[in-house]
Amino acid sequence: MSTKSFPLDSQKLRALADRFPTPFYLYDEAAIRKNARAVLKAFSVFPSFKEHFAVKALPNPFVLKILADEGFGADCASLPELMLADAAGMKGEAVMLTSNETPAREYVAAKAQGAVINLDDITHIDFLETAAGIPGLISCRYNPGPLKEGNAIIGKPEEAKYGFTREQLIEGFVRLKAKGVTRFGIHAMVASNELNADYHIETAKILFELAVELKRKTGIRAEFVNIGGGAGIPYRPEQDDLDYGYMAKGMRAAYDSIVVPAGLDPLGLRMEWARVMTGPYGWLVTKAIHTKSIYREYIGVDASMADLMRPGMYGAYHHLTVSGKEGALATETYDVVGSLCENNDKFAVQRRLPKIAVGDLLVIHDAGAHGRAMGFNYNGKLRCGELLLRTDGSAVSIRRAETVDDYFATLDFAALENFPSSIPND
Numbered sequence: 001m002s003t004k005s006f007p008l009d010s011q012k013l014r015a016l017a018d019r020f021p022t023p024f025y026l027y028d029e030a031a032i033r034k035n036a037r038a039v040l041k042a043f044s045v046f047p048s049f050k051e052h053f054a055v056k057a058l059p060n061p062f063v064l065k066i067l068a069d070e071g072f073g074a075d076c077a078s079l080p081e082l083m084l085a086d087a088a089g090m091k092g093e094a095v096m097l098t099s100n101e102t103p104a105r106e107y108v109a110a111k112a113q114g115a116v117i118n119l120d121d122i123t124h125i126d127f128l129e130t131a132a133g134i135p136g137l138i139s140c141r142y143n144p145g146p147l148k149e150g151n152a153i154i155g156k157p158e159e160a161k162y163g164f165t166r167e168q169l170i171e172g173f174v175r176l177k178a179k180g181v182t183r184f185g186i187h188a189m190v191a192s193n194e195l196n197a198d199y200h201i202e203t204a205k206i207l208f209e210l211a212v213e214l215k216r217k218t219g220i221r222a223e224f225v226n227i228g229g230g231a232g233i234p235y236r237p238e239q240d241d242l243d244y245g246y247m248a249k250g251m252r253a254a255y256d257s258i259v260v261p262a263g264l265d266p267l268g269l270r271m272e273w274a275r276v277m278t279g280p281y282g283w284l285v286t287k288a289i290h291t292k293s294i295y296r297e298y299i300g301v302d303a304s305m306a307d308l309m310r311p312g313m314y315g316a317y318h319h320l321t322v323s324g325k326e327g328a329l330a331t332e333t334y335d336v337v338g339s340l341c342e343n344n345d346k347f348a349v350q351r352r353l354p355k356i357a358v359g360d361l362l363v364i365h366d367a368g369a370h371g372r373a374m375g376f377n378y379n380g381k382l383r384c385g386e387l388l389l390r391t392d393g394s395a396v397s398i399r400r401a402e403t404v405d406d407y408f409a410t411l412d413f414a415a416l417e418n419f420p421s422s423i424p425n426d
């Protein structure tokens, strides 16, 4: 069981919605910090540990700055993400570039920032050398293929586009060493939203064994392994949180039986968890603006799939509560829907909820990772803003809502005025 809470009572939320029109995202700084510390504490059983928050999950520099404060680095996959991490104070090797199909200019930027480049393919060794030169520290992403069972969101490793095969990885490190690399990291990310702690422990074990094999076959000693992201959160109240202590201890036991006897201690452990770092501590707040009764009962809200697309994209469950009616009986069955001209724009389908009236504020839970960031502008929908609840209880805007000017910023209407018709004369 996991509890689905929200940091503001209905009066406080109503007051906030008077200041900042709905819809908006709200993130809880105190809860993010508390959880970040719990992760660091659990993994302090390793001689060297670093968590690189994957920027894609919540690309807001204010939140990144909080995580930087707590000692976290970033995992980036694009030039703008590298810039966000830098702006938030995440510098040098605190940043990893774990990208794929990487354009040359992103390698150049990552190298200039001193970020750790994590290569996705053996052909990228020469590509990187031409684009930016080979840095002294480099990491390579391993795809274990049939060695590792699949995971629901990310799929089977052998069908995934990422990473080197085992043979390529060994060969790649030898080639990198010949090109002057002196420090090496091994990376893998094989899961997404995985709630099975043993699955993550097994990933670490596979990487520890690979580090030993690399040493045995080539003499190359890895400085760290990076188990990537993919730790799950209990979107449904009946699911349980991952136990950080259990995972850290399980990984440490694997380390003691694999890494230590091979003489590779100390070997650093890095990871790129994002969903567990901010997911449960962010909510999408939206207002009921219509009720509709046809073959089903509908509640129309002012947010849409453009603000949060996980339910529409993956059929994902997001818990939903009605502010001020948390204790009320769930007497109704609703589809809670947004305004997009797509029938999958539904935040909840046939959900048992208390009776909802127009004007009620609805709280969509576990939206703090892969939430607003996945938003889009289809149908001319403007994405909502983001608020941060500070540790002193005040709320501040950390990103304003989009305006029509933002939406039209890439269009030149003056050119349209002088745009000649080109209907052919015949």
Ligand SMILES: *Cc1c(COP(=O)(O)O)cnc(C)c1O
Pocket (backbone or CB within 6 Å): 054, 056, 057, 075, 098, 189, 191, 192, 193, 228, 229, 230, 231, 272, 273, 274, 275, 276, 369
């Ligand atoms: C998306 C991603 C992450 C973060 O994943 P979570 O499931 O949110 O922990 C980490 N690393 C890489 C390479 C990613 O693509």
